[in-house]
Amino acid sequence: MTAIPQRELNRLAKQRRILDAALSVFAAEGYSGTSMDAIALKAAVSKPTLYQYFGTKEQLFTEIMLAERNTMLLAFDHPGTDMVAELHSFAWHYADTVMRPEFLSLARLIIGEAQRFPEIGRAYQAAGPDRVLAGMITYLTRQRDAGKLTFDDAELAAEDLWGLILSAPRNQALHLPDRIPTRAELARYIHNGLRVFLKAYATDPARDLAQLQTITGTK
Amino acid sequence: MTAIPQRELNRLAKQRRILDAALSVFAAEGYSGTSMDAIALKAAVSKPTLYQYFGTKEQLFTEIMLAERNTMLLAFDHPGTDMVAELHSFAWHYADTVMRPEFLSLARLIIGEAQRFPEIGRAYQAAGPDRVLAGMITYLTRQRDAGKLTFDDAELAAEDLWGLILSAPRNQALHLPDRIPTRAELARYIHNGLRVFLKAYATDPARDLAQLQTITGTK
DNA sequence: TAATAATTTTACTGATCGGTTTAGTAATTA
DNA sequence: TAATTACTAAACCGATCAGTAAAATTATTA
Numbered sequence: 001m002t003a004i005p006q007r008e009l010n011r012l013a014k015q016r017r018i019l020d021a022a023l024s025v026f027a028a029e030g031y032s033g034t035s036m037d038a039i040a041l042k043a044a045v046s047k048p049t050l051y052q053y054f055g056t057k058e059q060l061f062t063e064i065m066l067a068e069r070n071t072m073l074l075a076f077d078h079p080g081t082d083m084v085a086e087l088h089s090f091a092w093h094y095a096d097t098v099m100r101p102e103f104l105s106l107a108r109l110i111i112g113e114a115q116r117f118p119e120i121g122r123a124y125q126a127a128g129p130d131r132v133l134a135g136m137i138t139y140l141t142r143q144r145d146a147g148k149l150t151f152d153d154a155e156l157a158a159e160d161l162w163g164l165i166l167s168a169p170r171n172q173a174l175h176l177p178d179r180i181p182t183r184a185e186l187a188r189y190i191h192n193g194l195r196v197f198l199k200a201y202a203t204d205p206a207r208d209l210a211q212l213q214t215i216t217g218t219k
Numbered sequence: 220m221t222a223i224p225q226r227e228l229n230r231l232a233k234q235r236r237i238l239d240a241a242l243s244v245f246a247a248e249g250y251s252g253t254s255m256d257a258i259a260l261k262a263a264v265s266k267p268t269l270y271q272y273f274g275t276k277e278q279l280f281t282e283i284m285l286a287e288r289n290t291m292l293l294a295f296d297h298p299g300t301d302m303v304a305e306l307h308s309f310a311w312h313y314a315d316t317v318m319r320p321e322f323l324s325l326a327r328l329i330i331g332e333a334q335r336f337p338e339i340g341r342a343y344q345a346a347g348p349d350r351v352l353a354g355m356i357t358y359l360t361r362q363r364d365a366g367k368l369t370f371d372d373a374e375l376a377a378e379d380l381w382g383l384i385l386s387a388p389r390n391q392a393l394h395l396p397d398r399i400p401t402r403a404e405l406a407r408y409i410h411n412g413l414r415v416f417l418k419a420y421a422t423d424p425a426r427d428l429a430q431l432q433t434i435t436g437t438k
Numbered sequence: 439t440a441a442t443a444a445t446t447t448t449a450c451t452g453a454t455c456g457g458t459t460t461a462g463t464a465a466t467t468a
Numbered sequence: 469t470a471a472t473t474a475c476t477a478a479a480c481c482g483a484t485c486a487g488t489a490a491a492a493t494t495a496t497t498a
Contacts, residue, residue, distance in 0.1 A: 005466085005467090006465090006466065006467090007465090007466065007467085007473080007474080010465085010466090010474085011474090014475095028334065029251075029335070030249060030250075030251055030331060030332070030335070031249075031251075031252070032248070032249055032250075032251035032252035033250070033251035033335070035454075035455065035456080036455085036456060036457080037454090037455085037456090045475090045476090046475065046476045046477065046478095047456095047457080047458095047476095047477095048457090048458080048459085048475080048476080048477095049474080049475060049476075051456090051457065051458080052474085052475090056456080056457080057456065057457090105334065108330050108331055108333060108334065109331070110394065111327050111330045111331060111393045111394065112249060112327055112328070112330060112331015112332065113249070113331065114327060114393065114394055114395070114396050115247065115324065115327065115396045116248075116249070116252070118395070118396060118397055121394040121395055121396065122394075122395060124394055125391065125394040125395055129390065129391070129394075153411070156407070156408075156411045159386075159387040160383055160411070160412075160415055162386070162387070163382035163383055163386035163387060164379055164382055164383065167378075167381070167382035167386035167390075168378040168381070168382060171348065171386075172344065172348070174330045174333065175329065175330065175333055175340040175341070175343055175344040175348075176333070176337070176340055176341060176344055177333050177334045177337060177340065178337055188375070189375075192372070192375045192379070193379075196379055196415075196419040196420075199418065199419040200415040200418040200419045201415075229444085229495090229496090230444090233445095254484075254485065254486085255485085255486060255487080256484090256485085256486090264445090264446095265445065265446050265447070266446095266486095266487085266488095267445080267446075267447090267487090267488080267489090268444085268445060268446075270486090270487065270488080271444090271445085275486080275487080276486065276487090
């Protein structure tokens with residue numbers, strides 16, 4: 001049996017508890033609005049212990065935010081035989097991820113502190129949007145090479161797809177935390193976004209739009 | 220000659236000075252990160268005077284944010300004979316407004332404090348995006364009635380136009396305060412956004428796209 | 439000029455902040 | 469069991485916070 005010292009297990013568990021507590025408090029109150037006492041209380045840890053694990057408030061904050069970026073990546077990995085179905089699947093997967101309340105809280109926190117912590121804004125941009133965009137570019141380019149899409153600038157095409165599907169509900173959700181879009185509303189945005197995207201970028205829009213109808217089942 | 224008492228003039232001037240100072244400090248430091256001393260210092264006003272004008276920090280903040288919404292509205296009032304030219308003019312006008320550093324700082328502030336001050340988020344949504352959207356809907360509907368556009372849902376069409384033109388650069392700018400898009404980059408987004416929009420929504424895309432080329436002067 | 443209204447200065451409250459110290463207790467290790 | 473390590477509770481530090489009180493000073497009015 002592998003011998004992992006109990007000490008280390010406790011330490012890691014406690015560290016995780018602190019990180020979770022700190023993230024939730026930071027997300028709810030902002031950086032300046034969060035007190036280390038509040039974090040210690042929520043983590044069920046004494047304040048000196050908190051300071052032993054993470055030297056300062058700023059260190060704890062940056063560490064937590066830079067660690068969090070790994071949880072928010074998601075690749076464009078929905079393989080299938082049909083492009084429209086793949087796009088539809090990706091759209092829903094991404095919407096479900098991005099529109100979760102905790103995810104929105106985190107985004108508000110990052111945006112709100114972007115001026116005070118530019119490195120965190122950069123890290124988020126690189127690990128979140130940029131990564132998703134890269135995956136989308138790869139996928140869209142492959143579809144273009146397969147003759148199903150047509151465009152000159154793959155980056156613009158990917159950004160268009162994103163903007164068509166999620167910009168409206170996400171921007172609204174950022175301003176209105178207590179008014180999270182229903183799945184029916186998301187479906188409306190996704191269906192419309194895909195429709196416009198295909199109409200503008202598909203080599204055979206008529207066929208793909210028909211396929212979209214059979215998938216979404218709308219009129 | 221009209222007799223406006225000097226007292227009131229001074230009062231209004233001082234009030235304006237306080238509001239300007241408070242807005243800049245709040246935008247730079249966030250709500251919790253801003254001290255009333257800092258505002259008083261920047262406004263060149265004593266703290267008791269500050270408190271005499273605005274009872275509490277929270278009152279000052281909400282008052283300032285609810286007042287600010289009037290400056291950020293802009294109507295879709297770019298009349299002309301050519302739809303493509305009008306859309307192009309609107310796109311630039313709106314981009315120039317929305318991508319200004321102070322405007323972005325304000326947006327970051329509102330988003331960052333949306334959970335603590337839901338009313339401010341609501342007011343901003345109603346006075347900013349919703350108002351612009353209403354103007355766009357009116358305009359697009361008129362163009363549809365004139366036979367130049369085709370769509371079922373005017374709201375979705377307006378949101379698509381917005382998302383195609385500004386969602387990518389704006390989202391990026393929200394995360395990266397020190398990396399504001401150049402006018403060339405904005406031109407790229409605007410040209411591409413209008414192109415995709417016309418391709419998906421124009422009744423005669425070929426003609427409108429040609430017109431777009433002559434306006435933007437690109438290849 | 440005399441009266442008055444507004445503002446400033448200065449100092450102060452009580453609370454909270456980030457961060458530390460101390461003294462003592464519980465858990466792990468050997 | 470004994471030594472060690474990690475932890476807790478509590479008080480504490482200096483600084484800063486929102487907000488107030490009082491007295492001195494300035495500007496406006498009549």
